[in-house]
Amino acid sequence: MNALPPSADFAPFEVVTKAPAIRLERLGKTFDPAVGPVLEDVSLTIGQGDIYGIIGRSGAGKSTLVRCINNLERPTSGRVLVAERDITALSGADLRSARRDIGMIFQHFNLLSSRTVAGNVALPLEVIGLSRAEIDRRIPALLDLVGLADKAKSYPSELSGGQKQRVGIARALATDPSVLLCDEATSALDPETTEQILSLLKDINRRLGLTIVLITHEMQVVRDIASHVAVLERGRLVEEGATFDVLAFPKSPVARSFLSGLVAHELPPPVERRLRSEAGPDTDPVLRIVFSGDNAHQPIIADLVHRFPVEPNILFGRIDYVGDRPLGVLTLALANGEAHLPAIVAHLVSLGLFAEVLGHVVRFA
């Protein structure tokens, strides 16, 4: 498998005002009125060149959502605009031509077993009516792009999962679309292959300026690649924003639970059980501190000890990287800290950190 050049210059969180590539306006979808809506009132704007992650549990409606973008699923209400064109209003030949600007890859790859790798990549080109010679001319570059130049004559059954998804990507990019939809594209792959496919997507995003919409139930995928993320729960949009912000300060319980194991927002149960809401004579305050970006490198524990007569005790913590930006979450118990709590919080905030009192723990005897 070909290694891709490292993309150190990838910076997904720049705030740039770009023309929207995709806009969802109050999107709704109901399959069976007795069951209720699968999607309800979802509005989103996806900027040109963004890698937009949509995360949700199974049954949250995320797959339906992405399939509404190319009208594989017709929404029951609302509109989908791709490049300012209302996809929902199209049908027949107009819809087919609009779909050629929207590539799609799938969890189970959906390659034709009857065709070779080259044949699979040729399919969209045949569909738009290119000549055999023109198709043969374009295939090598596409296979090269996904690192499968030597597999042109292989059948999908002879490939690994990661290679199959690469074929899927080459096929999706064949007609030079401006948007790529990924429906759980890495969910059937092992972690190492997932990483390779994600870095390929990132690379393509950077090189071709392609807008990528990515459906997943894995927060790692979002952390590793997405510039923006939307959290979907029971068909509704519960949270949305730049990936770093959502990871650092998740607002919804769903987002928090997705982040457990990734960012240390939720306390481990043994610590959680010892937590009281009221301070007492025998308790220590528990503080959560979120570092992001540059201030992640500050020696804040030493600083606290230095300034206040407290003894910080680390209960739980983790530092992660989102893109190349560090994100740390640290939960401290401050022995002898009750009296100084307001001053400590004020001090931390003045350093540009996010600090929050979670509760109080009874001091160990």
Added chain:
Amino acid sequence: MLFGLLSPALANLLLESLTQTAVMVSVSAVLALVLGLPLGVLLVVTTPGHIFTRPLLNKVVGTFVNLIRSTPFIIMMVAIIPLTRLLVGTSVGTSAAIVPLTVAITPLFARLAETAMREVDRGLIEAAEAIGATPFQIIVKVIIPEALPGIVAGVTVTLVSLVGYSTMAGTVGGGGLGDLGIRYGYQRFMPEVMLIVVVILVVLVQLIQFAGDRAAFAVNHRLARRRRVS
């Protein structure tokens, strides 16, 4: 050898019957494939939720197919004599037998092809839709090629059934091996003729099955395997 038992006249008769069977089977097989595949496609794609949903058409065609399939062949041969006369100008002989054979076998092949094409993963069809393929392109480039191993297996079953049906062609003067077996082996008490007829039919069916299995394997790329050298 068995053929040594036969007089030259009988041997000639046998050759003639074999030719008649071969003609009846091959001509009606070709017609059944040409007519049955589109019929099978129609049965698949007009199903509700498929790429060319037409529930009423689907019901009508399906019922029609079942109607023909439930008619015993021996009755069908006689029942469609007016149609036969209209198409080939006569109701007797080998070419007259081809009409009922084709009418009887086409729905069988259509159903076999339908079953094979229904097995094609919805995901593949969806991928083709996402690419912007037309229903016709999806049929020609995705459904039929992906179902090909199953369709080839259906052709094999169709051919074997045709060999069986063709033995009844004597009813309308179509001749063939079955007719020979009945007239000489049974009615003239020549068990050796009957035996030869049965042996030839068995060999014929074995050959068809063998060739069909080979062909189905050759077009199947679903499973990883070593490329065949030959």
